[in-house]
Amino acid sequence: MQLRVLGCHGGETPKHRTSSFLVGDSVAIDAGAITSSLSLGEQERIRSVLVSHPHMDHVRDLATLADNRCQQGGSTLEIVGIPETIEALRKHFFNDIIWPDFTKIDAKDGPTVRYVEVQANQAADVEGYEVTPVLVNHTVDTSAFIIRQNGKSIVYGGDTGPTEDLWTQINALDDLQALMMEVSFPNDETDLAWASRHLTPEMLSSELDKLTQSDALPILLYHIKPTFETRVLRELAEVRGRNLQILQLGDEFLL
Ligand SMILES: [Zn+2]
Ligand SMILES: [Zn+2]
Incomplete structure (x- = not known):
């Protein structure tokens, strides 16, 4: 599987872009940095975007991607997520106020955007x-x-x-090649991390104690807040025994 990093930070500056990844050339994971990273041709090849949740740093480029797609007259863009995510996008994002409802605007052979609901713990073909x-x-x-x-x-x-269930499910996988995991705040911002449901390096380390996969498993880290980058990187260097890799913009992996 090919994995390309388009955005891997928990905030934006000219050197930092919010969460967005490309699997092969047709599936994106989150939309924090799709149109700011990819050419029109590359954007047109994206058929589906997996959306983890509706926070702005993960959905923002759905707006500009859909707009470009509509004008390109390309294939329908599938936005894939759990029902709560789809509902939030429908109500608060493509709602004909913040941005047009592109499910009602045709591109080529159908609507510019189509929502695809997927259910927790159920495999779906994308x-x-x-x-x-x-x-x-x-x-x-x-x-x-x-x-x-x-x-x-x-x-x-x-x-x-x-979290708990995710680790149970990860531990049950016998074909896992890499785990992409967030880490956002430095250790002395633990209160903020708890309140915003993010991780610090220490919290990540505790979470990784639940992982029974091989120590060699690549753990690809993203979502570091630019403001705290230096401290978080220093603290991550103290997390031992795991194959941690800090993702960089433009990184490509064959997994
Ligand atoms: Zn979030
Ligand atoms: Zn986020």
């Missing part, structure tokens, strides 16, 4: 990938995604504070 949402612990209903193709799986953790 562009030839088997995608299973798993609920995690955030301030709004949020899902992680297990993504599998050709007997290999990766996990995208979404935004989450300390």
Whole structure:
């Protein structure tokens, strides 16, 4: 499976972009940095966007992606998420006030955007990938995604504070190639991390104590807040015994 990092930060500056990843060339995970990272041609090849939750840093580029798609006359863009995520997008985002309702505006052979609801713990086919949402612990209903193709799986953790079910499901996987996991705030901002349902390096370390997969498993970290980047990176260096990798913009993996 090909994985490309479009955005991997918990905030934005000219050097930081919010969460967005590309699997192959047709499936995006979250939409924090799609149109700011990809050419029109690359955008047009995206058929589906998996959306973990409706927070702005994960959905913002759905607006500009849909707008470009409509003008390009390309294929219908599928927005895939748990029902709560789809409902929030319908009500608060593509609501004909903040932005047009692109489910009612045609691109080529159908609507510009179509919503696809997927259920927690149920595998669904998305562009030839088997995608299973798993609920995690955030301030709004949020899902992680297990993504599998050709007997290999990766996990995208979404935004989450300390959680349980995700670890149970991760530990049951026998084909896991990489775990993408958030870490946002430094250790002395633990109160803020708890309140906003995010992780600090220490909280991440405690979470990883629940992981029974091999110590060699690549754990790809994203969502560090730019303001706290130096401190979080220093504190992550003190987390031992796991194969932690800090994601960078433009990173590409073959998993
Ligand atoms: Zn969030
Ligand atoms: Zn976020």
